Amino acid sequence: MTDWWAELGQLQDRFWTCLCDGAAGRHPAARFLALAxxxxxxxxxxxxxxLRGADRGNGSLTVHxxxxxxxxxELRADPRASLLxxxxxxxxxxxxxxxxxxxxxxxxxxxxxxxPEPARRVYGILPPPGADLxxxxxxxTLPDRSRFAVMTCTITRIDALHLGRTTHRRAMFRRSDxxxxxxxxx
Amino acid sequence: MTDWWAELGQLQDRFWTCLCDGAAGRHPAARFLALAxxxxxxxxxxxxxxLRGADRGNGSLTVHxxxxxxxxxELRADPRASLLxxxxxxxxxxxxxxxxxxxxxxxxxxxxxxxPEPARRVYGILPPPGADLxxxxxxxTLPDRSRFAVMTCTITRIDALHLGRTTHRRAMFRRSDxxxxxxxxx
Numbered sequence: 040m041t042d043w044w045a046e047l048g049q050l051q052d053r054f055w056t057c058l059c060d061g062a063a064g065r066h067p068a069a070r071f072l073a074l075a076x077x078x079x080x081x082x083x084x085x086x087x088x089x090l091r092g093a094d095r096g097n098g099s100l101t102v103h104x105x106x107x108x109x110x111x112x113e114l115r116a117d118p119r120a121s122l123l124x125x126x127x128x129x130x131x132x133x134x135x136x137x138x139x140x141x142x143x144x145x146x147x148x149x150x151x152x153x154x155p156e157p158a159r160r161v162y163g164i165l166p167p168p169g170a171d172l173x174x175x176x177x178x179x180t181l182p183d184r185s186r187f188a189v190m191t192c193t194i195t196r197i198d199a200l201h202l203g204r205t206t207h208r209r210a211m212f213r214r215s216d217x218x219x220x221x222x223x224x225x
Numbered sequence: 226m227t228d229w230w231a232e233l234g235q236l237q238d239r240f241w242t243c244l245c246d247g248a249a250g251r252h253p254a255a256r257f258l259a260l261a262x263x264x265x266x267x268x269x270x271x272x273x274x275x276l277r278g279a280d281r282g283n284g285s286l287t288v289h290x291x292x293x294x295x296x297x298x299e300l301r302a303d304p305r306a307s308l309l310x311x312x313x314x315x316x317x318x319x320x321x322x323x324x325x326x327x328x329x330x331x332x333x334x335x336x337x338x339x340x341p342e343p344a345r346r347v348y349g350i351l352p353p354p355g356a357d358l359x360x361x362x363x364x365x366t367l368p369d370r371s372r373f374a375v376m377t378c379t380i381t382r383i384d385a386l387h388l389g390r391t392t393h394r395r396a397m398f399r400r401s402d403x404x405x406x407x408x409x410x411x
Contacts, residue, residue, distance in 0.1 A: 045361065073309055075261035075271035082305025083269040085261035087318050119268025123259055132273050161393075164410060172408040175231065175394045207347075208361045209354075222358040224350055 044131070044201035044208055047220035051212060054133045054199055057126060058093040058100065068126035069133075074102070075121040076113040084113060088122075091189075098214055100135070100192040103150070106143055107167040107186055114139045114190070122192060132200040137192035147189045154187070162186045200225060230317070230387035230394055233406035237398060240319045240385055243312060244279040244286065254312035255319075260288070261307040262299040270299060274308075277375075284400055286321070286378040289336070292329060293353040293372055300325045300376070308378060318386040323378035333375045340373070348372040386411060 043049040061069025071087045078084050088110075092101030100122065104111060114120060122135040151159075163183035172178070197212040207225035212218045229235040247255025257273045264270050274296075278287030286308065290297060300306060308321040337345075349369035358364070383398040393411035398404045 067313065071311055071313075073259035073261070073271050075259070075269035075307070077263055077267060077269045078305065081263065081303055082322070083261035083263045083271075083303075083307055084320075084322075085259050085269075085271060085307040085309040086320055087309065087311045117267055117269075119264065121261070121269055121271040123271040123273065125257055125273045127253065127257075134270075134272055136268070166410045168410050169397075170410045172410055175396070175408040176392050177408075178410060206362055210361070211355075222361040222363075224352045224354050224356045224358055224364060 044203065047210055047212075047222070050199055050201070050208075050210055051197075051218065051220060053129070054131065054197070055093070055095045057124070057129070057131070057133070058090065059095070061124070062090045062093040062101070068128070069124045071124075072100075072102075073123040074110065075123070076110055077117040077119070079113055079116055084109070086110065088190075098194045098218070100137070100194065102190040102192065103154070104141075104188050104190055105162050105164075105168060105186050106141075106188045109169060111141060111188060114141060120192070130202045132202070134198040134200075135192070135194050136196040136198075137194050140191045140193070141188050142191065143185070143188045147187060150189050151184060151187050156182075159187075198223075230389065233396055233398075233408070236385055236387070236394075236396055237383075237404065237406060239315070240317065240383070241279070241281045243310070243315070243317070243319070244276065245281070247310070248276045248279040248287070254314070255310045257310075258286075258288075259309040260296065261309070262296055263303040263305070265299055265302055270295070272296065274376075284380045284404070286323070286380065288376040288378065289340070290327075290374050290376055291348050291350075291354060291372050292327075292374045295355060297327060297374060300327060306378070316388045318388070320384040320386075321378070321380050322382040322384075323380050326377045326379070327374050328377065329371070329374045333373060336375050337370060337373050342368075345373075384409075 057069040060066035159182035160180045165179045200209040209225040243255040246252035274288045345368035346366045351365045386395040395411040
């Protein structure tokens with residue numbers, strides 16, 4: 040039997056399993072992903088996001104956000120972003136280049152209905168994210184449906200790196216190549 | 226006694242302990258950080274890097290890299306980047322805005338001397354990172370001293386977010402304010 044990291048198809052199956060399990064809350068290493076965006080005055084920003092959905096058929100990932108968070112402004116200015124996770128047990132790094140669409144309003148009604156009541160409170164914190172506070176918990180937290188947004192991250196490229204104890208293997212999977220995969224130098 | 230996440234000074238002490246322990250290999254959550262850089266054709270790139278040094282006095286972090294990696298080109302084009310870690314046990318996210326200087330040559334001789342022999346082999350892989358391979362391990366790995374670079378990440382701003390079970394607290398620490406810290410909305 041071939042090791043999963045030694046064959047392009049098995050490698051791809053493995054990281055999609057991580058992503059689907061991460062979205063379902065069953066795989067901690069792929070539950071929180073780093074999201075990198077272009078900064079609005081140059082440079083780059085990064086923060087963790089919670090993976091809410093993974094659709095291998097469409098090659099897309101779903102994340103929820105507050106419309107008043109800085110990432111929404113950044114992604115509206117430049118929707119080309121990256122998502123990243125590192126699985127220490129598998130010794131696997133996965134970098135995903137994505138184009139992010141942001142949906143709000145009626146189109147995300149069904150998603151909002153599935154957000155549990157306690158989690159809805161994060162979509163209503165006032166003052167908005169990043170505003171100065173005099174005391175750390177000087178906040179109003181009234182759920183505000185209009186601030187709930189769904190980010191659909193359409194994957195254009197996946198860069199998977201396995202850091203084995205003796206060998207490092209790295210492969211690139213591109214939407215434009217129908218995800219067939221190509222070994223590249225690590 | 227105050228909880229560490231409820232007081233600006235203790236919060237700052239805590240994440241610096243994470244960073245210093247991460248650099249020393251004693252704290253896995255802060256050993257591998259996500260590094261976000263501006264993409265050379267727009268958007269943003271992200272990958273994990275290994276934290277090699279943390280200097281609270283200077284407010285800087287150290288990372289090693291191969292001069293032929295894409296991040297070096299990206300950082301030479303725009304040195305404003307972000308580093309990020311998430312500590313699941315502490316429920317603490319730390320986002321660091323940095324300006325990255327890249328040193329090579331004689332000035333990093335002492336750093337190179339401290340790189341163990343097996344690790345030196347990653348600074349010599351041919352073809353260079355990202356090049357297509359016909360087979361996954363079709364690589365030459367002869368240590369090449371000239372490809373070793375030290376990235377000094379001078380921190381300009383630190384954004385710390387504690388996701389407590391009942392309350393979320395977030396603070397911003399700025400070099401320009403001498404790191405005194407300010408609570409901000411989460």
